[in-house]
Amino acid sequence: MDKVTQERISKLHPSVRSEVKKIIEQIDKALTGRAKVRISQGLRTFKEQDDLFAIGRTKPGKKVTQAKSGQSIHNYGFAVDIVLIIDGKTASWDTKADWDGDKVADWMECVAIFRANGWEWGGDWETFKDMPHFEKKGFKWRVLATKKRDKENYVIL
Template sequence: MDQPTKDRISKLHPSVRAEITQIIKECDTALTGRAKVRITQGMRTFQEQDQLYAIGRTKPGKKVTNAKAGQSIHNYGLAVDICLIIDGKIASWDTAKDWDNDQVADWYECVKIFAKYGWDWGGNWKTFKDLPHFEKKGYKWRNLIQMKRDESGYVILK
């Protein structure tokens, strides 16, 4: 597991840090070839969310999210976006490539591992598919936004 991934895990909601560490380790073990998983995005502030929401609306570019501040599970540290790092240097979001030649696309090997731990994949969404995105099942932003927070700013999960 690379340092950027470790750094991003350390900022996720405390309740998922150990689990996501295990998920990434299992993905990296399953990807016996040239690919390793990197978390490209974890916890996202409300301000960062609003900046992303503006892209394609009030800022140039193609829309990257339909979620305003508070409406993304990233805002609560319960979601990650990933890419595959090939040969330790090149970022890939190719969902079809089988870097380890085991007849299963490396991306889908990871999708299965995340699912085993109860994480939803954005590639399964009916609208606005988000292939790099995984979020912990069972949490809805409408509930999270109303929850109390601890002294570190994380929502207190029941």
């Protein structure tokens, strides 16, 4: 697990940090070839969410999210986005490549491991598929938005 991923895990909601670390370790063990998984996004501030929401609306580019600030599970630390790092240097979001030659796309190996650990994949969504996105099942932003926060600003479950 690389330092970027470790740092991003450390900022997730405390209740899922060890679980995400375990998932990444399982993926690292499963991917035996040139690809390694990296968390490209974890906890996202409300400002960061608003900036992303503006893309394709008030800023140039293709829309990257349907969620305004407070409406993303990222805003509460219960979601991650991933990327595969090939040969330690090239980012890939290729969902079909089999970098380890085991006849299963490396991306789909990641999906299977997240699913087995109780996480939902954005690639399964009917509208606005979000292939890099995984979120812990059972958490809804409308409920999280009503929760009180602790001294570190994480919602209290």
